[in-house]
Amino acid sequence: PDNALLVSLGLPMGKTLQMQKGFWEWLRAYMDNGPWFDENGQRSESDVFVREMLSAHMKPTDFLPWRKQVIAEKKSASEGRNYLEWTDLVLYLGHLLFYPMNWLQEFTYNIAKRRSRNRWPQIVTERLQPDGPMTRLLDLERERGLDV
Template sequence: MGNTSLEIMLNRFRDPGNSLMISLGSPIGKTLDMQKGFWEYIRAYMNNGPWFDERGNYSESDNFVKSQLNLNTKPSSFLAHWRKTIADKKTATNGKNYLSGMDALMLLGHIMFYPTHWIQGFTHNIAKRKSRNRWPTVVLERLQSDGPATRLIDIEK
């Protein structure tokens, strides 16, 4: 099998009859290797919290996870990044023949999709704000920077 989807079933905390099936991963590029890697990342995070290395093993520091989170950029910042890239190319060549066809195409594409990306970020921020106080305290404990003291499965048992 070349392609696959990654799905998980979530049971509501202290209400096992209330469950939800969620498809994880992107809608494209669902190769088996990509899905296995994504699952291993989720599994390591669930088992170890944010303290694991690039192989998923327990680590005393969260440097690997922080390095991965630093790679995440907001789509609405793509336009500013590309404009800076073009400005750097102009500076490096003293303004002589610095703009390639791909640069122009990427700039135009980012300009065209900027409103969509901005609306996406705005909607995401509102959704985060609305869901902030809806979690039980035992779940909110897991969102703190020092991590949980217990596992949810142990509390349920």
């Protein structure tokens, strides 16, 4: 629920058949099993595995502060010696150069995420609530005869 994922299920231009099938399978598994799964992809009541995987994810704007931290750690461990390598300089300058673009990307993503939530049908939004119904959308479609 903390992250949104944009999966383009539209026209297949630029996507292989395997990629399209993978998107649909991911979406089907998510709707059937819910957001929590274990390392084998099976439904789980615990979000431990998912939280562990998400903890490794860094936003693009986090790279610059992280690189500063790495350089500061090298400085404190060097005890007065030359601690910078050429890769430190190149990576720091690269992160600095791309920081405005990364910030703009995150800003645009956050706005798009906020706007898209208002367009979801009520049947979906009520299931996003922590105390919302647990009925699968597929079961509701079958009840209403929409799966034909």
